[in-house]
Amino acid sequence: DAGVTQSPTHLIKTRGQQVTLRCSPKSGHDTVSWYQQALGQGPQFIFQYYEEEERQRGNFPDRFSGHQFPNYSSELNVNALLLGDSALYLCASSTTDVAGGFYYNEQFFGPGTRLTVL
Amino acid sequence: KNEVEQSPQNLTAQEGEFITINCSYSVGISALHWLQQHPGGGIVSLFMLSSGKKKHGRLIATINIQEKHSSLHITASHPRDSAVYICAVRSPRSNQFYFGTGTSLTVIP
Numbered sequence: 001d002a003g004v005t006q007s008p009t010h011l012i013k014t015r016g017q018q019v020t021l022r023c024s025p026k027s028g029h030d031t032v033s034w035y036q037q038a039l040g041q042g043p044q045f046i047f048q049y050y051e052e053e054e055r056q057r058g059n060f061p062d063r064f065s066g067h068q069f070p071n072y073s074s075e076l077n078v079n080a081l082l083l084g085d086s087a088l089y090l091c092a093s094s095t096t097d098v099a100g101g102f103y104y105n106e107q108f109f110g111p112g113t114r115l116t117v118l
Numbered sequence: 119k120n121e122v123e124q125s126p127q128n129l130t131a132q133e134g135e136f137i138t139i140n141c142s143y144s145v146g147i148s149a150l151h152w153l154q155q156h157p158g159g160g161i162v163s164l165f166m167l168s169s170g171k172k173k174h175g176r177l178i179a180t181i182n183i184q185e186k187h188s189s190l191h192i193t194a195s196h197p198r199d200s201a202v203y204i205c206a207v208r209s210p211r212s213n214q215f216y217f218g219t220g221t222s223l224t225v226i227p
Contacts, residue, residue: 035215042122042204042217043161056214090161092215107208107215109153109161 002027004093004110012116013081021076021113025093031055032074033107034066035090043090049074050096081117088112121145124205124218131225137192139221141205144186148210152179152190155202155220164190164203195225 005024013019025032031050035043045058049068068074072093078085092107122143131137141150152164165172165179167188172179176195181188192199205218 033215035217040219042206042219043215044217045214048214058214106149106151106163106166108163111160 004029004091004108006089006091006110006113008113009111010114010116012118014118015081015083017081017117018077018079019081019115021078021089021091021115022073023076023091023093023110024073025091026108029093029095029108030072031094031096032068032072033092033094034074034076035092036060037088037090037112038084039087046076078115083117086115086117088114120218121216122205122207122218124221126221127219128222129224131195131223133196133225133227135195135225137195137199137223137225139190139203139205139223141188141190141218142186143188143205143207143216145207145216146210147207149208150181150188151206151208151215152188153204153206155204157201161204192223195223197225197227200224 004026007022033048034046036046037043046060047054048056052068063079065077090112091110094107125140149166149168151166154162154164167179167181176193178191202220202222204220206215208215
């Protein structure tokens with residue numbers, strides 16, 4: 001089992017460009033969450049995908065969008081890049097197992113994609 | 119105010135020392151995670167706790183649900199333990215994580 005994989009590992013873009021980051025979840029996982037981690041900060045939740053739909057969203061503008069495919073892999077798209085979008089983007093996968101309205105399943109993180117916007 | 123607060127922010131220890139990192143949170147949770155992040159970014163999940171205490175090798179994690187507090191202990195610290203340790207709590211209704219800003223640990227030989 002390869003665990004959670006992300007591509008590319010590093011990426012350099014310029015302001016105004018668009019970027020697509022990719023994530024393949026751990027085998028057997030159906031839920032993918034994306035996080036942004038700025039330098040020296042803890043990760044911030046962007047959104048979560050389940051059954052090919054965005055289920056939860058953090059406090060990020062519409063420039064950040066995503067997609068989940070039938071094989072549960074996911075993409076994160078960022079349009080009109082700003083310098084402040086430079087960060088490590090982390091993907092985490094889990095299964096969605098809800099008991100009594102509560103989530104119990106552990107999330108596994110990928111290695112991240114480091115995006116630099118110049 | 120951040121939902122998750124960690125202390126200390128930075129920690130330097132001599133090899134062999136006993137280390138404690140603290141985490142306090144202010145929201146209801148279904149689970150608390152201790153994560154390890156090495157330079158380069160990859161995050162490894164060390165523990166997932168919803169009550170009590172867990173131990174893996176030299177690492178021990180405890181949680182007090184009533185006090186909304188958790189601690190990560192490292193016994194007989196080693197230079198390879200040098201990393202950023204992040205406390206994260208999971209919302210029970212959304213599965214969303216709230217992260218602390220991390221504790222940067224350096225263990226000197």
